[in-house]
Amino acid sequence: MAKCPECGGEMISKSKRKICETCGLSLTGSQYDSAWDKIRDSARDEEDTSRKRNREYLNWYESSKN
Numbered sequence: 546m547a548k549c550p551e552c553g554g555e556m557i558s559k560s561k562r563k564i565c566e567t568c569g570l571s572l573t574g575s576q577y578d579s580a581w582d583k584i585r586d587s588a589r590d591e592e593d594t595s596r597k598r599n600r601e602y603l604n605w606y607e608s609s610k611n
């Protein structure tokens with residue numbers, strides 16, 4: 546079952562388009578794929594940012610011991 550990239554609701558296929566039953570978003574197959582690609586990219590960016598923050602915090606912790 547396809548999931549809506551906007552609200553996470555279930556999407557139904559209708560004449561080569563996917564339509565969200567919850568928010569009414571209507572996407573073609575390629576729009577649907579690129580919308581999810583974008584979400585995956587931004588999720589990866591957020592992961593990188595928090596990992597960087599942890600490393601900076603660790604650096605601060607290590608240097609504060611001296």
Ligand SMILES: [Zn+2]
Nearest residue numbers: 549552565568
């Ligand atoms: Zn939706």
